[in-house]
Amino acid sequence: MKFTTDGLVIKENNVGESDRVVQVLTRDKGLLSAFVSGARKPKSKNAAATALLCYSHLTFTQTKDTYRITESEAINVFFDLRADIERLSLAQYICELCQVLVPYGVEGEEYLRLALNSLHFITEGRLDIYALKALTELRMMVISGFMPDLVGCRECGTDRSFPMWLDLSGGDMLCDGCKAANPQSGQFAELDKTTFAAMRHIVYSDIKRLYSFSLPPQNARYLSFVTERYLMAQTDRKFKTLEFFHSLQTAL
Numbered sequence: 665m666k667f668t669t670d671g672l673v674i675k676e677n678n679v680g681e682s683d684r685v686v687q688v689l690t691r692d693k694g695l696l697s698a699f700v701s702g703a704r705k706p707k708s709k710n711a712a713a714t715a716l717l718c719y720s721h722l723t724f725t726q727t728k729d730t731y732r733i734t735e736s737e738a739i740n741v742f743f744d745l746r747a748d749i750e751r752l753s754l755a756q757y758i759c760e761l762c763q764v765l766v767p768y769g770v771e772g773e774e775y776l777r778l779a780l781n782s783l784h785f786i787t788e789g790r791l792d793i794y795a796l797k798a799l800t801e802l803r804m805m806v807i808s809g810f811m812p813d814l815v816g817c818r819e820c821g822t823d824r825s826f827p828m829w830l831d832l833s834g835g836d837m838l839c840d841g842c843k844a845a846n847p848q849s850g851q852f853a854e855l856d857k858t859t860f861a862a863m864r865h866i867v868y869s870d871i872k873r874l875y876s877f878s879l880p881p882q883n884a885r886y887l888s889f890v891t892e893r894y895l896m897a898q899t900d901r902k903f904k905t906l907e908f909f910h911s912l913q914t915a916l
């Protein structure tokens with residue numbers, strides 16, 4: 665069977681002498697792993713458009729459970745990303761988030777839209793890199809079923825008694841008073857007014873408005889710290905590309 669769809673290459677592995685196996689987040693069929701014969705040969709017609717971080721128009725041939733990419737045409741290679749190691753490392757982290765959070769066998773449209781928009785803004789370089797990291801982490805968690813409940817305190821319902829406290833494994837919140845009134849087990853992240861408003865925007869706003877927000881650098885860093893802790897608590901795993909991203913921050 666042959667079909668054509670658009671997809672973002674989120675992982676590439678070399679196999680054999682000149683072949684490549686890629687993982688692609690596709691619009692119509694979600695995550696697919698596919699074989700690209702001869703992709704590393706100097707004259708391969710599929711080399712460029714099946715490389716990591718390329719968004720391409722791809723033709724797949726399916727035999728039982730095996731997919732092969734037989735034709736490809738690049739739509740956006742996000743070329744400028746490669747010039748900045750910090751931005752490139754964030755882009756690679758977004759690819760790893762997709763590998764972990766996108767389930768197999770579901771349509772990829774919503775994930776793909778988020779990933780492509782984030783890559784676009786990371787490449788463009790106008791928005792704060794930590795704000796983009798936080799936005800992508802949290803919104804992807806929302807899409808994949810880890811949406812936190814940011815409506816109000818789970819005990820009294822208030823949403824204006826700061827700080828609010830995000831229950832990292834429970835995914836809901838307590839206000840300061842209710843948290844103090846009852847001894848709590850578990851881990852909480854403190855949400856000041858700015859962080860809380862930013863998180864609500866990321867969780868509840870329409871995709872068209874999602875990237876229209878700005879935060880002072882310090883607030884963006886703190887937001888990123890919170891969304892990352894929430895992601896770690898919910899998924900209970902490590903991300904190699906995230907460790908690399910952080911290692912750059914201390915090195916730069």
Ligand SMILES: [Zn+2]
Pocket residue numbers: 817818819820821822838839840841842843
């Ligand atoms: Zn309360």
